[in-house]
Amino acid sequence: MKQELETIQADALSAIEAASDQKILDEARVAFLGKKGRLTAASAAMKDLPNEEKPAYGQALNVARQAITAAIESKLAALQEEADKKSVEGIDVTLPARELLEGGLHPLTLVKDRAIQILRRMGFALAEGPEIETEYHCFDALNTPDDHPARNEKDTFYFDSGKLLRTHTSSVQIRTMEKATPPVRIIAPGSAYRRDEIDATHLSVFNQLEGLFVAEDVKLGDLKGTLEYFFRAMFGNETEVRFRPHFFPFTEPSFEIDVKLHVKGQKPKWIEVAGCGMVDPAVFSSLAESRGDDLFDPEKVTGFAFGMGLDRLAMIQWGIKDIRLLIENDTRFLKQFA
Numbered sequence: 001m002k003q004e005l006e007t008i009q010a011d012a013l014s015a016i017e018a019a020s021d022q023k024i025l026d027e028a029r030v031a032f033l034g035k036k037g038r039l040t041a042a043s044a045a046m047k048d049l050p051n052e053e054k055p056a057y058g059q060a061l062n063v064a065r066q067a068i069t070a071a072i073e074s075k076l077a078a079l080q081e082e083a084d085k086k087s088v089e090g091i092d093v094t095l096p097a098r099e100l101l102e103g104g105l106h107p108l109t110l111v112k113d114r115a116i117q118i119l120r121r122m123g124f125a126l127a128e129g130p131e132i133e134t135e136y137h138c139f140d141a142l143n144t145p146d147d148h149p150a151r152n153e154k155d156t157f158y159f160d161s162g163k164l165l166r167t168h169t170s171s172v173q174i175r176t177m178e179k180a181t182p183p184v185r186i187i188a189p190g191s192a193y194r195r196d197e198i199d200a201t202h203l204s205v206f207n208q209l210e211g212l213f214v215a216e217d218v219k220l221g222d223l224k225g226t227l228e229y230f231f232r233a234m235f236g237n238e239t240e241v242r243f244r245p246h247f248f249p250f251t252e253p254s255f256e257i258d259v260k261l262h263v264k265g266q267k268p269k270w271i272e273v274a275g276c277g278m279v280d281p282a283v284f285s286s287l288a289e290s291r292g293d294d295l296f297d298p299e300k301v302t303g304f305a306f307g308m309g310l311d312r313l314a315m316i317q318w319g320i321k322d323i324r325l326l327i328e329n330d331t332r333f334l335k336q337f338a
C-alpha cells in the first residue's frame with residue numbers, strides 16, 4: 001500500500017514538472033487530487049485496512065498530499081512568472097512613463113457655471129431655446145418691428161427658409177412664457193450671433209445669459225437689487241457697476257450695465273456687460289393674444305429681463321483685454337485657467 005502511495009506521488013510530481021501551461025497543470029491536479037483522482041482513491045482505500053495500520057497509512061497519505069500540493073503551487077508560480085516575462089517581451093520598461101495630459105475647463109465655461117450657480121441660488125431655473133430661431137421669436141414677439149436695424153440683412157445671419165441665427169437669447173423669454181404659468185423665474189445661457197465687425201470686444205458668435213422674472217408686482221428696484229447683488233457675488237463686493245438709460249424694444253424702461261474692467265498695466269475702463277429693463281407691456285399683450293388666455297395680462301403681471309455677455313464677464317473676471325483670446329484655443333492662454 002505504502003509502495004503504491006510512493007508511485008502515485010512520483011507520477012504526480014513528474015506530471016506536474018512536465019506541465020507546460022496552467023491548463024495542463026490543472027488537469028494534473030484533477031488527475032491526482034480531484035474527486036476521482038488517484039490519491040483520493042488511495043485515501044478511500046484506507047477504510048479496508050486493519051485498524052493498527054491506519055495511523056501510519058494516514059500519515060503517509062498526508063505526506064504525499066502535501067508534496068503534490070506544494071509542487072503544484074511552485075509550478076504555478078513558475079508558469080505565472082514565465083507568462084509575465086513573455087507579456088513584456090520587447091518592451092523597454094526602463095523608458096520614462098508617458099506624460100499624463102491634464103484637462104481643464106475653458107474660462108467661458110468657468111464664468112458660465114459660476115453665474116448659473118449664483119442665479120440658481122436666487123431662485124432662477126434653467127431654460128433653453130434653439131439657436132436657429134424664427135423671426136417671430138427673435139423679433140416680432142419681442143416688440144421689434146420690421147424696420148428695426150437689428151433685423152437688417154447686414155446685422156443678422158438669415159437662412160433661405162426665413163429662419164435666422166438668434167441675435168440674442170431673449171427669444172428664450174418668449175419660448176418660456178408661451179408655455180409657463182406665472183410666476184416665471186428663469187435663466188438661459190447660450191450662443192448668440194451677429195454680423196459684428198470683429199474687434200477686441202466683439203465677436204460674431206458670442207455667449208449670453210438671459211434672465212426673466214415675471215410675477216405680480218415686480219418692480220424696477222427688484223431688477224437693480226438682483227443685478228447689483230449678482231455682480232458683487234460674481235466679482236467681489238468692491239465691484240463698480242453702473243446702469244445707463246438705454247433703449248430696447250421689449251423693455252421699458254431699459255438700461256445698459258457697465259462694469260469696470262481692470263487690465264494689468266492699463267487704465268481701468270467701463271465695459272458694457274448687459275442690457276436689461278422692465279418687460280414692455282406690449283410683449284405681454286402679444287403673448288396673451290398668442291396664448292389665448294390672460295395669465296400674462298399686463299394688468300396682472302410685471303417683470304424684468306436681462307441679458308448679459310458671458311464673454312465680457314470672463315474679461316472682467318480675469319482682466320482679459322481681448323475677447324478674441326477666448327475663441328483662439330491657444331493653450332498658452334487657456335492653461336492659465338486649468
Ligand code: PHE
Nearest residue numbers: 168170275276277305306307
Ligand atoms: N437682448 C438684449 C441684447 O442682446 C439684451 C437684453 C435682454 C435687454 C433682456 C433687455 C432685456 O442686447
